[in-house]
Amino acid sequence: MTVTVPGPTLGVVGGGQLGRMLAEAAAPLGVEVVVLDPTPDCPAAPVARDQVVGDFDDPDAFDDLAARTDAVTFEIELADSDLLNRVAADHGVSVNPAPETLSTIEDKLVQKRTLADAGVSVPPFRRVDDADDLRSAVAEFGSVMLKARTGGYDGRGNVPVSDPDEAENAMAAVGGPAMAEAFVDFARELSVIAVQGDSEVRTFPAGENVHEAEILRETVLPARTTDEILERAEDVARDVLDTLSGRGVFGVELFETTEGAVQVNEVAPRPHNSGHWTIEGARTSQFEQHVRAVLGWPLGSTRLRCPTVMTNVLGTVEESQPARLSNVEAVLEDPGASLHWYGKDAVRPLRKMGHVTVTGEGDGGTHSLLEHARDLREELQFETTDG
Missing domain, CATH: 3.30.1490.20 (ATP-grasp fold, A domain)
Structure with missing residues (x-):
């Protein structure tokens, strides 16, 4: 395999925050991105080469995307797997992860049955x-x-x-x-971002996830658990990838039970919110890894750089309306903090509008880092605007 720069054009079904961050990661590699999304000027549009405006089950939009790209992937499970199969055949483009994997994952019952039948531990x-x-x-x-x-x-x-x-x-x-x-009696929730490459699998260290009202609030690295559990979590993630087809990044959400077992909660065949920490906290981000993997390029290092906490910035307004984020200087002035804004046109209650990542130094503990990340998040405020 010979890799040259500038590289191919990658089509992405979905132009939300994941599509935006995929385009940001692709650019330094010389890879241009075209996204397909039903929302004009979607969050990925400012950083992608172009956008095809169309629904996630629009045959004409899929044909347009495939005709303009060398490979296709997706950042949302609403992508039509039958259309992905068809454009792969009709246009001769590679589609990864495999459309049949999307068919398996998008139905939670089918997903769980597939994992259970393969001997993967699930509730x-x-x-x-x-x-x-x-x-x-x-x-x-x-x-x-x-x-x-x-x-x-x-x-x-x-x-x-x-x-x-x-x-x-x-x-x-x-x-x-x-x-x-x-219901699982769990000690903590974990996730592993796993990458299926052309001929190898790599896993990022397991992160510890903190949820409230079923929404991810923070991801903490290293996870506050034993080395044995961390190793087991990565092994389970590899077992999950053995049951699925196609290249790319997979977010594997896990339960660490109070009895010390590791069970799979859900799997996402795409970059995952709990992997956003990798942008600052790992040698290679999950988004760059996904671009590399779906193009069949060599994978990057998954090594943790330093203790890292990612915290989501969620909408706090009472109803959907245009708004902007204020007090961002609290994050920008912090030498260990990074702000990511997703460019969404309206704020809704608990909508993910961005995230803040805070990195530490050396082998220090993560508890104080987590508290600091929460304090920074609380400094940020939404101000409604007229659009």
């Missing part, structure tokens, strides 16, 4: 089609997390259920066929 689960099924699941597992099989993210589509009398309302909330998963 007990069962299919739920109606309220009676859900009541049976509660009777079998006790408290459960009811998950919409498709379309859920950032806590949307997830409903905790512990009382059979809650079944009707819970099913109405998820809005269709679902999966019930037994």
Whole structure:
């Protein structure tokens, strides 16, 4: 394989913050990016070469994207896997991760069955089609997390259920066929960003994730657990990649149980929010790794540079409206902090608008770093505007 610069043009289905950061990472490699997204002037548009405006199931838009690029990937599970298969065949472009992997991942029940059948440790689960099924699941597992099989993210589509009398309302909330998963008595939540290259797999060190209301708030590196658990987490992530096809970055969310086991929560076939720390905290970011991997190029180092904490900047306004972020000097003046703004046109309650990463020095502990990251985040304020 010969790699030259300038390189090929990469098509990305999805132009949100992940598409934006993929384009930012691709540029230094001489790779231009064209994104496909239904929102004109999407967050990735300012940094990508161009945008195809179209829905994630628009055949003409997919044809346009494939005709203008040498390889195609996706940053959102709403991408139509059948269309990805077709453009790969019709236009002769590589599509990674493989469309069949997307088909497996986008349905949480199919995802869990695939992992369980491969011997990967997952929490007990069962299919739920109606309220009676859900009541049976509660009777079998006790408290459960009811998950919409498709379309859920950032806590949307997830409903905790512990009382059979809650079944009707819970099913109405998820809005269709679902999966019930037994609540896990976990010590902490972890994630591993794993990379499937052309002929090798590399894993970043496991991060510790702090959630509130089902939304990721912080990721802490190194994770505050034992070396044995960290090693096991990376092994489980590699087992997950053995069950899936195609090159690219995969976010593997995990539970460390109170009994010391590691179980898979969910898998994302793309760069992941819990991997944003890699931009400042690792030798090679997850976004550069994804670009390298989907193009079949050599992978970069996954080594942790230093203790690192990433904290999400979430919308705090009461309803969707244009706004800007103020007090950013609190972050910019901090020598160990970095601000990432996603360029979204409106702020909504709990919408991910950006993130702040704080890096430490040497082998120091992460607790004080986490508190510092939280303090910086609290300094940031949203001011509504007229657009």
